[in-house]
Amino acid sequence: MQIGFIGTGVMGASICKHLLNAGHTLHIFTRTKEKAAELIELGASWYGSPAEVAHQAEVVFTMVGYPQDVDQVYTGDQGLFESTSAKTFIDLTTSTPELARNLAEQGQKLGFQVIDAPVSGGDIGAQQGVLSIMIGGDEKTVESLQSLFTLFGKNIVYHGAPGAGQHTKMCNQIAIASTMIAVCESLTYGKKAGLDLNKVLESITQGAAGSWSLSNLGPKMIAEDYQPGFYIKHFVKDMGIALSEAERMGIKLPGLTRVKSLYDDLITEGFEDEGTQALIRHYKKQW
Structure with missing residues (x-):
């Protein structure tokens, strides 16, 4: 297929590679062409606007930073809704349920289908092609896209009408947020108890405490590896949406409120471009 992709960041670049490896022709747009150099070397074609990409493609994926970026990519000048070729758009960005519904409605009036399909699994999941994909939108359209989703996703679940995928991603981010505090506090306790933290992880990742964050981010916390698989600034954006x-909806989430305040502090300290595992910085002051 002729596939478009808007936004080739930490996760997007890996997804693009899976699409290329499957034999699809890839048309891409990034704000800075140099950042797409590796994908261009692999055979992707770069264009100067989202609209130019959409004119070349049958299906276009988007994966950008913030809801305002999503809106601009679709409805702004030289945006995707100017497409003369692509009729199906899949937004992999974690964005607001309201925007997902609005884009789906606007798109339908123009003859397009817009699917919200945020993903989870970080840079590792994207590299391995095993992301969890949470989908909202027209069910028949989603069914027609399964062969593409399986190229980079393992757990692919349809949740219902437009916006349902984004609501599900909020459930995901809420669960991760509190888990991140738990991982940090567990390691801090182990450190103060004089334990070998790598051996602690060897034990507890295999038991009832096991989680993706504990297995994948725990070792990075110990090693003081704060390279981003998922940026703090984007996690804070997600928590704000939730x-x-x-x-x-009239509900209180005190755990999420507390975690966001800790990450807000990290941003104030200048760590917004680090990975979410940098939350351990708060606790290492006690190590």
């Missing part, structure tokens, strides 16, 4: 939705 808290806003929670307020709208």
Whole structure:
């Protein structure tokens, strides 16, 4: 297929490689062409706007930073909704349920299908092609895209109408947020108890405490490896969306509120471009 991809960051670049390796022709747009150099070397074609990509493709994926970026990519000048070729768009960005619904409605009026399909699994999941994909939108369209989703996803679940994928991603981020505090506090306790933290992980990752964060980010915390698989600034954006939705629904999430405040502090200290495992910085002051 002729496939478009807008946004080739930490995870997007790996997804693009899976699409190329499967034999698809890839048309891409990034704000800075130099950042797409590796994909261009692998055979992708770069264009100067989202609209130019959409004119070349049958299906276009988007994976950008913030809801305002998503809106601009679709509805702005030289945006995807100017497409003369692509009729199906899949947004992999973690964005707001409201925007997902609005884009689906606007797209439908123009003859397009817009699917919200945020992913989870970080840079490792993207590299290995085993992301969890949470999908909302027209069910028949989603069914027609399964062969593409399976190229980079392992756990692919359809959740319902437009926005349902984004709501599910909020559930995911809420669970991760509290888990991150638990991982940090577990390692801090082990450190103060004089234990070998790598051996601690060897024991507890295989028991009832096991989690993706513990197995994949725990070792990075110990090694003081704060390279981003998922940026702190994007995690804070996600938590903000979840808290806003929670307020709208009339529910209180004190755990999420506390975690966001800790990450807000890290941003204030200048660590917004580090990985989410850098939360351990708060606790290492006690080590």
